Amino acid sequence: MSLTKSARCTTPVYNAFVISSNNYSTRRHVKNPEYQYMQDSDVPTLHFQKSLPRLPIPELKKSCARYLNAQRPLLDDNSYKHVEAQVSSFANGAGLELDKNLRKIDKQNKHTSYISKMWFDMYLKDRIPLPINYNPLIVFNNDPKPEFNNQVIRAANMLISSVRFMLSLRDGILAPEVFHLDPKKSDTNTFRKVTKFLPPSLSWYGAYAFKAYPLDMSQYMGLFGSSRIPETGKDRLVNDYKSKHILVQRRGYFYSFDVLDSEGNIIEPSQILSRLNYIMSDTRPPNEHPVGILTTQDRDVWASQRHHLLQIGNEKVLKHIDTALFNLVLDDETMDGDDKKVIRNFLHGDGKNRWFDKTFSLIVAGDGVAGVNFEHSWGDGVAVLRYFNDIYKETTTKPFVTPDSVGNEQDVDTIVNKLDLNLDDKLKENIERATKAYQQWYSSMAVNYLIYEGIGRNKCKSYKVSPDSLMQLGFQAAYHLMSGKYVGTYESCSTAAFKHGRTETIRPCTMQTKEFCDALHSMNRPSDAELANMIVKCSATHSELVKEAAMGQGFDRHLFALKHMAEENNMQLGIFTDKEYKMLNTSILSTSTLSSPAVMAGGFGPVVTDGLGIGYSVMDNAMGTVVTSYTPHNDGAEFLKALYKSFDNIKTILENASIYKA
Known part of the structure; x- marks a missing residue:
């Protein structure tokens, strides 16, 4: 079977949500770089990116054979013979021209992989809710020093380390991600010196000579300043590469404050501690109409409600939420050493103190148990786990806030923004309905x-x-x-x-x-x-x-x-x-x-x-x-x-x- 002229495959333009060198500045001359940066790699973050090998398209016959191997243990003889016949017809007919066109498209888009756009579309077009269905959880081990598991102390240290990680990434001095087949031979200063002086177009080959494999880092910039925006039919991703503020959620309310000053440097630990303490001192009861619960719904339903939020004057607040570096969630509830409770809280919670559309939320429970819930369309676990491991290591070995630290900032009430959303009766009804539906869902x-x-x-x-x-x-x-x-x-x-x-x-x-x-x-x-x-x-x-x-x-x-x-x-x-x-x-x-x-x-x-x-x-x-x-x-x-x-x-x-x- 061949494709008719009218049905012939078109050539789409790939437009993946990825980083490029344009998103980076060169390293800045900053005061106190030991505080500003988590890492100062001799090898630039994207040094290997240009020479990374492209994702191969397997041979059609091999893919068909592997598909049959996967089907065989699931099927009886008659069903398997039927599948064999279908695969043979495909491999010798329509599959040949589809595969030919896929390879043609791949050759015309050498800056990316053949799966990239389709994979983004697969996520962004799906209309099912994000929590449970898509957003995974990862929970940190507790700090080995019990006194550092205080909620505010742990949140402050994780916030500082997160921004240090972000600045290292943003300024191109975060160490590239490399898989070392034999770390004793390749995870060395010699490896770094050699690969550093190779031009980016050849750097991957130099690493390969050491039996080390640099990994793609195109997803990493999507970690910060990003969010998924619900739209009817297909969502979209936004990113503000110059964002300076973080979002904080507590008791269903939203707050924000700048963590970078006017020159792009991280503010002092005492200032961060003051701002978190100010948020914790807010004595308002839990929000009666927490807007975050709306992010637990079908994407088209949420898209319609978000559009209504914009219509009644919430554009500035929503943009502030969308472009925040990340979401820091402070929960009142304690985990009490209950593993099931931990998993439930970080996987779904009750939805009232969450915003599941953010690229990731750093969640800290009332007793300092901390973890990450992340949206999945923009990237996979590799980037999140690197961030996760790096901030855990730093906060448990080199914390910037201790039990003896004190806040030191005047007029903090004018610096921390309370992001209040305008709600009408229609939206309040939507929130009540979403709360009941979500509770029924996660309870099942x-x-x-x-x-x-x-x-x-x-x-x-x-x-x-x-x-x-x-x-x-x-x-x-x-x-x-x-x-x-x-x-x-x-x-x-x-x-x-x-x-x-x-x-x-x-x-x-x-x-x-x-x-x-x-x-x-x-x-x-x-x-x-x-x-x-x-x-x-x-x-x-x-x-x-x-x-x-x-x-x-x-x-x-x-x-x-x-x-x-x-x-x-x-x-x-x-x-x-x-x-x-x-x-x-x-x-x-x-x-x-x-x-x-x-x-x-x-x-x-x-x-x-x-x-x-x-x-x-x-x-x-x-x-x-x-x-x-x-x-x-x-x-x-x-x-x-x-x-x-x-x-x-x-x-x-x-x-x-x-x-x-x-």
Whole structure:
């Protein structure tokens, strides 16, 4: 099948929301640079950006073969034969011309990646609410010094470190993000000296010679001064690269103050402390009509309400919210050491003291527990985690505010702005309705977590299996034990090794994992030695899938792009309209890993009503899992019981298998 002339693919112009050298100034001559900057890298922030390799488009036949491999464990023989026929027709027909046009478009847009615009559009066109559905949470570990977990002290230190990080980024002296295959050989002064003197057009190749891989930093400037704006049909992203103020929310009220002076330098810690103390001293009861709750709604509904807010004279306040460097949320509620409460508060809260459209919100609870909730369209976890790790390290080792610090600022009441919005009866009714709907929604979601001790990164190394593969195998075994089924499973993998890379999907449900789970749960269970060999095969297969995804050789983004182009040209293709394609892309198990010494917990909501949202981390001697689910559509608590049993089985198998005995 070929495309007719009238249906031939057009060539869009990519206009991604990314940083460029134009967004940076050169390093300024500032007073007290030790305070102004978190980092002063010899290698400029964007030094490697120009020479980053471009995200490859895999070969069509390989993408089709990988798609079939992902479908095989989910389908019976008849369904699989049907999918094979559809794939063959596509690969030898319409797919050829779609793929040809995709490559043509890619060549005409060498400044970006083939997936970039489509991926932005996918996020920005989706009309479902942001909290739970899209915005993830990451919670910091507490400061090891208890006295620094005071709410205002911790908020002040995190605010200062955040702005120091931002200024280092803005002035181009934040250290570039580099993945070091062998840090002892490449994370060195020699590496930095060599790559610094290479021209940007060659710098990536110099790093590669050290077996180091610079990562794309095009998303980083989107961290600050940014917001997602609801519009009917498709949202938009805004960014003020010269923003000087932050937004603060408390008890449903909005405040703002400048954290940079007229010359662009960070104000003194005592001034920041004074301004936060002033906000904390506001004795008004919680806002009866908190406008932030409106950001919890369907995007078209919120877009209409925001338009009405603008019509009745709130343009200046909304612009101040949109362009703030970030949102600092001060909650009255304490977490009381309750892990479920922590996850719920940072994932969704009650919505009254949130503004989910901001690129990220730095949330500090009443007892100093802190975390980040971030909007997802502008970027992925790589940029957020770098920021997260850097400010945690600094605030716990080099705080600028201590329990002995005192505020020192006159007329603070004239410096901190109270951002009051004009509301009419219509908007007050909208707020009341949104509050009830949101409460009903998040109350239907269950949160459960598991810390499984006794097996972790160290044990996996001794067993010669990948920790990530072992976690994913546990998820497959648990779901099969609970339901007797194999389902569409999603694991996120960053493609930040490429210019404007986003993510690729790993499909952890494989024929190898199915074979293991079937054997594990059969009446004629094989020996532990045989099962251990199966685990090793699962690990090898999974590691290959991870490698392919990270190198831009997965199939999901390629097929996504081809499907997108087919839809733009009104083409109905069986490969994309079949129930089997929909089933694979209905992520009953949606998983993502986040491991860092700074992280207490991370997670997200289910991506489908009957699905499970699985955030997990691998520690040296334990494995942690946070599971969200909607009752009564799925049972996260039951899944974790099955997961505990599955980890027990896997651990016993590996311990008992003779091939691993000394």
